[in-house]
Amino acid sequence: MAIQLVVGAGFIGDALARALVARGDTVRLATRSGTIVPGVTALTVDASDPDALAAAAAGVATIFLATGPRQYHRWPELWPPMYRAAIEAAHRSSARLVLMGNLYGYGEGSAMPMSETMPQHPTEPKGRVRAEGWALALAAQAQGEIEVVEVRASDYFGPGAGKSSQLGSAFFGPLLAGKTARIFGSATEPHSWCYLPDIVATLIAAADYRGPWGWVWHVPAAEPLSRAELAERVNRLTGEKGSVTALSPAFLGLLGFFVPFIRAANDSVYQFDQPFIVDSAETGRLLGVQATPWERSLPAVIDGYRAKAAQEVS
The missing domain is CATH 3.90.25 (UDP-galactose 4-epimerase; domain 1)
Structure with missing residues (x-):
């Protein structure tokens, strides 16, 4: 029975923590306010604090970074410390790191449909900070410090x-x-919309994947x-x-x-x-x-x- 750390208890983090508990995992939930979810160990942690996050991640199999700054306009300022803290926590704990991402990094004018192998060409600040965070995580993997994947979803509903x-x-x-x-x-x-249970299923399947890491997974979307x-x-x-x-x-x-x-x-x-x-062909196939x-x-x-x-x- 694996021990997992979910960082963030928003719409996705809460559902992810509950799904992991339902399948028998031991789950720690790290939030700034110590959010309580039934069956989960609540931890009060600042996701931008590498020491606190590393302590929360001690002994876990996977760190799911499923949080994000609520201040949309402050993403370029607030995201980088969270990426660095998650990477450091994964390095110290030897836990695999699963990043919950979006499609902003592909940028305006991208070819459609957007595939997992497309390069990122962000055209606005929020997309740039997400692309830079993924690049930072990939660089850490290339140096042998961590294993990381990113799960990218279009706009969610549920x-x-x-x-x-x-x-x-x-x-x-x-x-x-x-x-x-x-x-x-x-x-x-026309727009692709991702259903919450499909996002959660993709996050868990990505964490369980035993093939190569350093990969991007797209959450499947219906028509x-x-x-x-x-x-x-x-x-x-x-x-x-x-x-x-x-x-x-x-x-x-x-x-x-x-x-x-x-x-x-x-x-x-x-x-x-x-x-x-x-x-999301590769997510379905693999x-x-x-x-x-x-x-x-x-x-x-x-x-x-x-x-x-x-x-x-x-």
Whole structure:
């Protein structure tokens, strides 16, 4: 029975910790606030502190770096110390390191679909800091200090995803009420969306992989759909008449002038104003992870938001 360290208890880290416990692993969960998850050992750790993280990682098989700075606009400042701390902790503990990543590093204008073997050409600050973090980890592996892989996912969705998710409560909430969801970017461009259980399955399969490390794994995504198409599917399942409308780029630009978080988000709007499609063939072939079809994931997500709304009312 392996001992695992999950760093971060957000949407992904929480689900990952629970899945590892469910399969019989011993799990330590490192967060700044000492978040408690049933069946998990809670540790209060600053993820940018290499000494504290190394102490938390003593004796573990894998470190899953599943956290990230909430201050979107401060990624270039806050991510590098977290990467360095995770690499140092993996080196000292001899644990393998699994990084939870995204697709920002491929940059605007990338060929579609984006494959695991594509080079990264980031075109904005958030993509650059993620690409630099991966390069730092790869350099540590090349020097024989660690073994590392990165699992990259497109925008996630799942029961309970909050307002920060492009396919979260701000999208599903209005639709389930028969109202209009106001979205960031185009409503009509096809986009790959990653279901939370598929992200967790890919992280675990990547950690268990006994082939070469120093590799990138893409989380499988079901058929690419625009948010207008998703709204139509939600309406068919619920009988509602919800709709989506894109927020004005001029409005977002003005808002970004005053709100740093929005300004940072505007740098990534290209991901929604053109097709943004992921290829995960190698993940399917070598890890055996397949995307959950929309026919299963979408009803589960709708049920999850309805259940949460019922709890809030009661």
